[in-house]
Amino acid sequence: MSTPIDPEILALYREALELPDSRTKVELLEQAVRIADHQGHIEAGYMVRSELVEAAIFSGYPRKAMIHYSWMLGQYDQNPQAYNQHNLLWSYKWIFVNAIDFPEISREQLQELIDDMRVRYQAAGYSDRTYYSNLYTLHLYVGELEQADDYMKLVLQLPRDQMSDCSACEQDELVDHHIILGRHEEALQAAEPILQGTMSCTTVPHQTIASLLLPFYHLGRTAEAEDYRSRNYANIASNRDYLQSIGAHIGYLTHTDPFLGLDLFERHADWLIDHESIWEVMMFTMYAAGLLRRLSKEKDVHYQIRLPVEYGYTGDKADVSTLADYVLAQALDIAARFDKRNGNSYYTGRIYQYIRETEECN
Amino acid sequence: MSNQNNYRFQVNLSGMINILSNHLYSNPRVFLREVMQNAVDAITARNQLETDYQGKVHIELAGSGANSTLIIEDNGVGLTEEDIHEFLAQIGQSSKRGEAAFTGETTFIGRFGIGLLSCFMVSDEIVMVTRSAKGGPTLEWRGQPDGTYSIRTLETDLSAGTKVYLRCKTGSEMYYEPQELERGLYYYGALLPYPITFNDGTSSKVINDYRPVWIQEPDLARSNREEVLQYGERLMGEQFRDFIPLRTASGRTGGIAYVLPHAVNLNAKRSHQVYLKYMLVSDKAENILPDWAFFVKCLIWTDELQPTASREHFYENERLEEVRDELGEAIRSELMRMADYDPDRLQHIIQLHALSMKALATEDAEFYRIVHRWLPFETTYGRRTLGEMLKEHDHIHYTLTLDEYRQITHVASAQSLLVVNGGYIYDAELMALLPEVNAQVVTERLLPEDVSMSFTDLTPQERKEYYEKTRLADMALQRFRCQIQLKRFKPSELPALFTLSKESSDLRSLEAAKEVSTDTLSSILGSLGSTMQQSAYSTLYLNLDNPVVGRIFQPGSEEMMQVAIEMLYVNSLMMGHYPMNKQEMAVLNQGILRFIEWGLSAGGKGDSL
Numbered sequence: 001m002s003t004p005i006d007p008e009i010l011a012l013y014r015e016a017l018e019l020p021d022s023r024t025k026v027e028l029l030e031q032a033v034r035i036a037d038h039q040g041h042i043e044a045g046y047m048v049r050s051e052l053v054e055a056a057i058f059s060g061y062p063r064k065a066m067i068h069y070s071w072m073l074g075q076y077d078q079n080p081q082a083y084n085q086h087n088l089l090w091s092y093k094w095i096f097v098n099a100i101d102f103p104e105i106s107r108e109q110l111q112e113l114i115d116d117m118r119v120r121y122q123a124a125g126y127s128d129r130t131y132y133s134n135l136y137t138l139h140l141y142v143g144e145l146e147q148a149d150d151y152m153k154l155v156l157q158l159p160r161d162q163m164s165d166c167s168a169c170e171q172d173e174l175v176d177h178h179i180i181l182g183r184h185e186e187a188l189q190a191a192e193p194i195l196q197g198t199m200s201c202t203t204v205p206h207q208t209i210a211s212l213l214l215p216f217y218h219l220g221r222t223a224e225a226e227d228y229r230s231r232n233y234a235n236i237a238s239n240r241d242y243l244q245s246i247g248a249h250i251g252y253l254t255h256t257d258p259f260l261g262l263d264l265f266e267r268h269a270d271w272l273i274d275h276e277s278i279w280e281v282m283m284f285t286m287y288a289a290g291l292l293r294r295l296s297k298e299k300d301v302h303y304q305i306r307l308p309v310e311y312g313y314t315g316d317k318a319d320v321s322t323l324a325d326y327v328l329a330q331a332l333d334i335a336a337r338f339d340k341r342n343g344n345s346y347y348t349g350r351i352y353q354y355i356r357e358t359e360e361c362n
Numbered sequence: 363m364s365n366q367n368n369y370r371f372q373v374n375l376s377g378m379i380n381i382l383s384n385h386l387y388s389n390p391r392v393f394l395r396e397v398m399q400n401a402v403d404a405i406t407a408r409n410q411l412e413t414d415y416q417g418k419v420h421i422e423l424a425g426s427g428a429n430s431t432l433i434i435e436d437n438g439v440g441l442t443e444e445d446i447h448e449f450l451a452q453i454g455q456s457s458k459r460g461e462a463a464f465t466g467e468t469t470f471i472g473r474f475g476i477g478l479l480s481c482f483m484v485s486d487e488i489v490m491v492t493r494s495a496k497g498g499p500t501l502e503w504r505g506q507p508d509g510t511y512s513i514r515t516l517e518t519d520l521s522a523g524t525k526v527y528l529r530c531k532t533g534s535e536m537y538y539e540p541q542e543l544e545r546g547l548y549y550y551g552a553l554l555p556y557p558i559t560f561n562d563g564t565s566s567k568v569i570n571d572y573r574p575v576w577i578q579e580p581d582l583a584r585s586n587r588e589e590v591l592q593y594g595e596r597l598m599g600e601q602f603r604d605f606i607p608l609r610t611a612s613g614r615t616g617g618i619a620y621v622l623p624h625a626v627n628l629n630a631k632r633s634h635q636v637y638l639k640y641m642l643v644s645d646k647a648e649n650i651l652p653d654w655a656f657f658v659k660c661l662i663w664t665d666e667l668q669p670t671a672s673r674e675h676f677y678e679n680e681r682l683e684e685v686r687d688e689l690g691e692a693i694r695s696e697l698m699r700m701a702d703y704d705p706d707r708l709q710h711i712i713q714l715h716a717l718s719m720k721a722l723a724t725e726d727a728e729f730y731r732i733v734h735r736w737l738p739f740e741t742t743y744g745r746r747t748l749g750e751m752l753k754e755h756d757h758i759h760y761t762l763t764l765d766e767y768r769q770i771t772h773v774a775s776a777q778s779l780l781v782v783n784g785g786y787i788y789d790a791e792l793m794a795l796l797p798e799v800n801a802q803v804v805t806e807r808l809l810p811e812d813v814s815m816s817f818t819d820l821t822p823q824e825r826k827e828y829y830e831k832t833r834l835a836d837m838a839l840q841r842f843r844c845q846i847q848l849k850r851f852k853p854s855e856l857p858a859l860f861t862l863s864k865e866s867s868d869l870r871s872l873e874a875a876k877e878v879s880t881d882t883l884s885s886i887l888g889s890l891g892s893t894m895q896q897s898a899y900s901t902l903y904l905n906l907d908n909p910v911v912g913r914i915f916q917p918g919s920e921e922m923m924q925v926a927i928e929m930l931y932v933n934s935l936m937m938g939h940y941p942m943n944k945q946e947m948a949v950l951n952q953g954i955l956r957f958i959e960w961g962l963s964a965g966g967k968g969d970s971l
Binding site for chain 1: 627628629677678680683724725763764765768785786787791794864868871872874875876878879880882883884885886887889890892893936938939940941
């Protein structure tokens with residue numbers, strides 16, 4: 001089946017490829033997919049979707065990525081000779097990691113996904129390293145930190161293969177791991193090659209630096225954090241994929257410049273309305289709640305918080321402490337959904353702990 | 363362990379050269395840059411010893427083709443025997459003294475002690491004759507690509523300086539072509555402040571014969587417009603029509619930002635030509651201007667940045683960040699000045715480079731305020747600048763996505779409703795920001811269903827008249843999570859307008875994917891879909907002004923009602939290229955058969971519709 005591809009599809013496809021990862025790029029590709037599907041042109045649909053999945057992942061649309069990846073995998077199974085297996089299996093990793101961000105996806109379903117990936121990787125001749133790495137990620141994000149620690153050690157002992165994340169990403173994962181476990185010194189040590197610029201990729205050092213701002217602060221190394229902060233913000237400010245990282249900026253600014261933090265909260269609040277990753281929303285909201293509680297302690301400031309109508313806060317825009325309660329409740333609401341899925345109270349606990357620690361510092 | 367033996371790594375020099383040529387340097391041509399670099403550094407060093415000294419570099423080509431020899435001569439500081447052992451024999455040793463060489467600032471450009479080795483890419487032997495300005499004998503150094511070298515003292519007494527002899531290696535003839543050499547010398551050395559002469563075997567000429575005044579004082583470029591444009595063409599091979607002078611506050615970095623004469627896309631490689639101490643180090647430096655400034659191609663000279671090992675980029679450090687910000691500011695403030703004194707020129711730039719301007723405007727409210735009138739957008743009135751829109755409207759609607767715009771554009775134009783397509787990169791953000799920079803305007807995001815606000819409602823009488831039929835129509839589409847609204851709207855040729863929420867659109871793709879995917883992922887999609895249901899809805903607006911719709915709602919058409927509504931629905935899906943699920947496909951197929959049947963039986967009775 002190699003009927004020529006419709007020129008309109010190709011035009012949209014080419015236009016999209018000229019754009020950086022963004023909502024526009026995702027949309028142009030979606031439009032091309034729609035035409036391809038409409039014409040029943042499976043090859044064209046597959047070609048456009050490979051770009052769409054990647055663009056969606058890196059522009060902050062994980063649900064769209066999962067939808068279109070599922071279609072690709074289904075088509076691949078029906079006609080494996082027609083498509084590039086390596087690329088398909090590579091993208092599977094993104095799908096798995098992002099699936100954890102949806103509380104409506106059960107633990108059993110996540111486990112099935114990991115197992116399915118493992119079988120496919122083995123059949124293609126890749127090692128089990130990625131399988132263990134996935135188990136590590138799963139345990140880390142459902143809050144089973146001891147198991148995560150064990151899997152991390154195991155992964156680091158196994159030789160890398162073609163399916164392993166790039167070394168910058170792996171280093172970033174290690175840094176993150178230390179941060180989540182509260183090991184700030186180790187995190188900064190592990191981050192050294194990333195901060196030096198010897199390790200980098202699409203998302204590194206951007207997300208790494210954002211995550212390091214608070215550890216820098218807690219270790220009293222604010223001057224270094226300041227060196228990175230504004231450039232880092234410029235690098236992530238227009239990409240929804242970095243919602244959590246922008247939250248981390250707010251977390252840091254809560255201590256050093258809360259009114260700039262407020263500016264960031266207002267500027268990015270509209271992302272919360274329809275962001276596809278509820279996990280990112282939860283993390284951002286947690287940092288925002290900490291900030292607003294801090295601001296509510298300011299005396300003699302007449303607030304007039306700017307928030308989009310769709311955000312759903314109907315209370316007094318001048319009353320920051322009511323808003324802080326509202327925002328905290330939002331974060332806890334989402335946390336409860338994750339905890340239910342994960343079968344523990346990790347995220348609720350983590351949010352309370354964050355709020356407590358933030359208040360102890362002030 | 364008491365018996366400790368120390369050994370040394372053996373480095374295979376020919377292997378190293380291979381690595382250099384294949385990986386570090388982008389092509390063998392750079393040998394010319396490296397020998398010139400050495401000459402320039404030698405002259406700089408001598409300048410520090412003797413202030414009233416005038417440097418010069420002379421290049422001579424002897425023989426031709428495979429018998430070519432190239433001689434590069436400078437009257438710089440020269441080398442003593444000790445210098446030779448130190449600098450030429452140790453790779454990784456900084457070429458030109460001082461501990462600061464590897465880290466902070468250095469007076470010299472070459473920093474890695476490997477420059478001369480790049481000559482092995484085009485010559486099997488490097489011969490260097492040198493005499494130090496500090497005195498001592500004239501020395502001859504011969505280096506071989508296997509890493510061995512010899513030094514001997516020459517009887518003759520040369521004046522201070524260095525001569526490097528390169529003999530053409532088989533296969534490298536092209537690098538010894540006179541035109542090629544002349545071009546290369548100009549390319550790397552056009553801005554050098556002392557003469558570079560080249561003798562191609564028949565005649566001698568000064569390569570950098572002309573050095574513009576505005577190299578020292580970029581602001582003077584404004585009064586030398588033609589010359590600046592010609593110079594740009596000569597150095598970068600493109601015909602420019604406009605430029606912006608650049609200068610940092612310290613004066614240590616300056617340049618000319620040439621406005622590209624054609625539109626460029628966001629992902630286009632930014633390649634600027636950068637001179638370090640007036641010697642070209644890179645013609646594809648990307649990181650020296652802010653990201654938004656992709657509408658210019660720059661000539662930049664600096665003495666304050668550190669090139670990376672490949673010399674093709676600069677180290678991302680604080681210095682670079684400051685320089686980048688200052689150069690960005692120079693461009694930005696020139697654009698702002700144009701808005702006041704030369705708006706035609708600014709408009710011309712915006713017409714070609716709207717994307718670049720919008721990129722800056724999203725980051726910089728002040729800039730946005732100044733230029734917003736000229737920024738173009740796609741609207742239901744065609745392509746319009748904000749200024750044109752603001753003449754007639756103080757309330758502007760925009761869609762957030764391309765799909766939403768596509769859903770309503772036809773109807774909105776027919777209603778003379780001004781809607782901006784916010785789906786293109788930066789546009790929705792700019793629309794949302796607009797009231798902050800122009801207090802006279804209100805902007806509002808338009809959802810597809812909002813277009814119906816401008817539709818004509820039914821009269822109470824009509825509402826009563828069509829009540830039952832409307833209910834019937836609504837029931838027909840309930841299983842598709844689609845509701846019916848009966849209205850009157852333009853254009854009357856349009857029987858229906860179909861709008862759907864973003865979630866609804868995603869849910870359609872999800873259901874289509876679920877039908878073809880694997881069990882594991884289908885089950886996951888099922889879970890994802892369950893939470894999308896409540897926000898996924900669509901609306902089919904039926905146009906009573908349309909003759910066909912009018913007839914559907916006439917008495918006596920009850921029998922056809924359900925099928926007709928279903929067909930209008932699937933037709934809308936097809937027009938919008940929305941994927942149809944199995945149920946909808948079935949509706950389409952059955953509907954077509956029903957209509958054929960009706961058509962045939964009506965035709966049989968001789969009663970045409």
